[in-house]
Amino acid sequence: MNANAQDSPDLVAPPPLTELVPLETLHKLQDRFASLGQVTVCLCDPDGEPITQPTWGSHYSQLIGTSEAGRRAFHDSLRACVREPDVPVPSICHEGMTLYAALIDDDDHRRLGAIVVGTRAAEMPDEHEIYAIAAKYGIDADTLLEATAPEFAWTGGTPEAIHRNADVLADTVATIYSQARRITRQLADLHIVHGIANLLAGTSDLQRILDLTVQRVVEAMNVKACGIRLLNAETGELEIHAVHKLSEEYQGKGAVMLKDNAIDAAAFAGHIVYIEDAATDPRIRYPSNARKEGIVSGLCVPMTYRGETIGVMRLYTSTKWRFSEEQQQLASSIASQAAAAVINQRLIGAQRERDRVRRQMEAAAQIQRRMLPNRAPEHDVLTFGRVYDPSLEVGGDFYDFIHFDDGRIALAIADVVGKGLPAALLMASIRSSLHAHGARGGSAAATVSMVNNDTYRYTLISEFATLAFGTFSADGRTFTYCNAGHVPPVLLRGDRFERLEEGGPIVGVMEGTAYDEGVVSLEPGDVLVFVTDGVTEAMDFHGQQYGWDRVYASILKHRELRAQRLAQQIQWDVRRFVGLAEQADDTTIVTVKVGA
Secondary structure (H helix, E strand, C coil), X not given: CCCXXXXXXXXXXXXXXXXHCCHHHHHHHHHHHHHHHCCEEEEXXXXXXXXXXXXXXXXXXXXXXXXXXXXXXXXXXXXHHHHCCCCCXXXXXXXXXXXXXXXXXXXXXXXXXXXXXXXXXXXXXCHHHHHHHHHHHCCCHHHHHHHCCCHHHCCCCCHHHHHHHHHHHHHHHHHHHHHHHXXXXXXXHHHHHHCCHHXXXXXXXXXXXXXXXXXXXXXXXXXXXXXXXXXXXXXXXXXXXXXXXXXXXXHCCCCCEHHHCHHHHHHHCCCCEEECCCCCCCCCCCHHHHHHXXXXXXXXXXXXXXXXXXXXXXXXXXXXXXXXXXXXXXXXXXXXXXXXXXXXXXXXXXXXXXXXXXXXXXXXXXXXXXXXXXXXXXXXXXXXXXXXXXXXXXXCEEEEEEECCCCCEEEEEEEECCCHHHHHHHHHHHHXXXXXXXXXXXXXXXXXXXXXXXXXXXXXXXXXXXXXXXXXXXXXXXXXXXXXXXXXXXXXXXXXXXXXXXXXXXXXXXXXXXXXXXXXXXXXXXXXXXXXXXXXCCECXXXXXXXXXXXXXXXXXXXXXXXXXXXXXXXXHHHHHHCCCCCCCCEEEEEXXXXX
């Protein structure tokens, strides 16, 4: 093969985007971007035809875009936007939505497709406009009207910022595509040049791959023997993993530590190391063993793939031999191919482990969500709203309700230390303890005290939680509570806020802790709001926290809404504040409104 063949321009059309980047990956990137920016996103081919089903930024946009007329208009706009991306004014699609095409090009500046982002105006159309739009697209007007709020209270960030992020995402997809294509070319070139891939392609057994490699080296290069040693990263030893035509006695001559062996250290530094005479070379640690084995000359080749060296391949001859440049390159290519196979099998094993963990996480998430109440309690005086938004698949926040036969209702909200599966397990433990003791109907302080003792006894010293627990009287006029180090619930009466702080320290730190409890008389019009610190400590891109002042302002602004809508609007206000900034903490909000 021409040495420059792999560097020559590829004159044929590049493979389609989805041939090298899985459609599932594109969908995940699209859905994540749409969720973060609350915008409509669709990936298109170079002609503007959709590659993916669009992810709609809002229910309002979805209602229009999935109608027959809206779908035609959307697809026409996609084609126009992608085919003429340099038009100064972005393509106008549905009412209130403009499209922007972030182009995806390969390394040779050939078009692969585009990420088309649809942003809409923040202003809510008036009722007359909504009915006109509904008629135009054949949508039920009341349904469309209902979809305008609370979604139009959101700005979603400036279009310019969203477009910049779309450009970054397009560059990322192009990079993934280019990397996948380069890997494909490299593997194809190695297969053509060395012909060893045919020996390795038929098995996924790592040991079989290594055994075939050393055997093929001996046969193809006419050497006495070949061995492969892989580095044990924990011990620093180069361990034998495959040999061909080396005696067991020679293999057992002694440990080979990378730090003590100049030849192997040079190979790990990226050099092909030549040994002219193993019996006299001062770098050889076991010259007598080499002489007895009949080894004279040798070659030590790094097993490197994509910049990672995992071991060495050693070639031995029975006579003094100078390896040609071509032989060294052949040995290097075979070693790289073997390294690629080893790394690939390791990655497959790691991926299987990740998949196993992911399945466990998904199962845990389903179990955790089943632990949360599937509906709010029903009461003649009290109405409840709740929002639960974990930052990971499973979270450390939880809330719950306990119903008593005498009409009382207990409410709990908690935030356990940590994230992910460990936090979820701790949450489940605390929830079980809370149900076991809370169902007895004792005082709030006594219940929290028993939960604290259980948490202390049955968990590690580093495992603890904040907890706010209280009970509403049957008539809904009294709330008795105990706050164990949790973000204080707040009571809004008139224009004045009261923080409910009576209680004690977090649960799980010290056994036998005494807790106090507070009692609040409730009046018609009162609003109670319970949150976790994922609300108060939510951060924007500048590292500024949302804080209590904004929480108070949000509650005041939306106090007239129903309890569920109030909880959702508080969440939307937090989301507007943080924008696209990633959040590290779970978000839980429970609201209670007191009626007449």
